[in-house]
Amino acid sequence: MKTRACDNPFSNERVDDLLFFEPEWLGVTWADLMGRLEELDYRGAVVGPHGSGKTTLLSALRTKLEAEGFSVQRFFLNEESRDLNEEDWRRLDTAGRAVILLDGAEQFSWMKWRKFLRMASPCRGLVITQHKVGKLPLWLTTQTSVEMLQEFVQRLDPGFVNRGVSLADLYQKSQGNVREALWLCYDIVAE
Amino acid sequence: MAELGIKTELDNLAYTPGETLRGEVNWKVDLMKNSDGGEVRLFYYTSGKGDRDVETVETRGVQIHSELGSQGFEFQLPNGPCSFSGKLVSLIWAVEFQVMESDETERVEFVLSPDGKEVDLYAHAEGKMPSYTNLRIGK
Structure with a gap:
């Protein structure tokens, strides 16, 4: 089964829609962040x-x-x-x-x-x-984690876990660059 | 919050190069917030791996004088690029309606190609490509 690029769950369009910033990832709130910026x-x-x-x-x-x-x-x-x-x-x-x-x-x-x-x-x-x-x-x-990558992958393609791919390995391979790791997921789905 | 709609004539979603695409937009808006009218855009974009590309080909203004209304539009479609999809990239044509003071948009995607079907780059790679005449992939 060949996946059209636009149907790939890790396509740029879907990743861009997903990767909005949530302060909770860093354990803070917008109020904390804006307060610090004002200081x-x-x-x-x-x-x-x-x-x-x-x-x-x-x-x-x-x-x-x-x-x-x-x-x-x-x-x-x-x-x-x-x-x-x-x-x-x-x-x-x-x-x-x-x-x-x-x-x-x-x-x-x-x-x-x-x-x-x-x-x-x-x-x-x-x-x-x-x-x-x-x-x-x-x-x-800003920092990333394997858990963050797992969360993104789960949101983009809940079935990805059934492929038996280690997200920790992808995270390591992309040296902590979550966007790069998601491109690796894209390639896996495209193959 | 604006309620927007866009549709093509007869809900047609496949066109050939040079054909005229006709359609209609409709809206339900707060005139106090949407006094600058709207716009219909004919554009194409890429989806897949890497950076996204968007090219607006033509736009049409939409006069919004009442809270509830509709307006027709038409575009003469260019010769290309044709809609296509492969492993790394898809090229998708669309018409989109936006009222100017809102981020909300409504879009209809369609196929532009000589036979009304998206060009399949997988088939091309396997040598199963139909022999199109005047096929242009690229501007």
Whole structure:
């Protein structure tokens, strides 16, 4: 039986729908998180390894901040795009009192980071993600676990357990990157 | 909360390149919250492994002057890309209705291909592909 890509329970569409951030995974509540962010005057860093949910957390934070009446501007960096484009720099320049969310802050060179920091200084807040502590005070650390992977797999494909695949092995193989582990599940179903 | 609906003429869900897709959207909205009207989008997207791709091909504005209403729409469908599915990726065509001040959307997916059937990449890999003329996979 061949599974069409769009019918694969681990397809990008389904995984994206599932991977919304729930503070309970980290043993905290939104009130705890927002309280801590307020203490930091809305300037802090989310720190965690690849695939630990930093980007997902920023998406959830954006929704939360906008619901509370904040204006939000979000920027993305990654290994393929290690600088903002001209339009993004302009957007930052005109961000006013928005809260700035920056994904992948570690990609910036020192010079670019200083420029970004300077331009973001009039803004109401700045929350970044990075792999290691530094740049901004620590707001939150994200981490994954085999139990988290088990929970996701159960939600996406309750029958997956009958395949006799060890999720602990997949978790280890993907070095704790839950999204990578879910791609491995995709491959298993596709075969 | 808006209640939205979208359907294609005769509930047709298979089209050939260049054909006209006709349909109708309907709504029940709070006019105080949805004063900017709505939009119908013709688009395709990918689903499967890796990054998702979405391409909006054309849009049509929808005037919303009453809390309850409906409006027809039509799109001339392009020559491609055709709908297809394989192990790693599926390409899916859809029309979607959204009222502008709401995140809610309603969507109908359909197949675009020369014979009205999704191109099966598994069959292609096994050499069982029908010999389409003018088949384009890609823009």
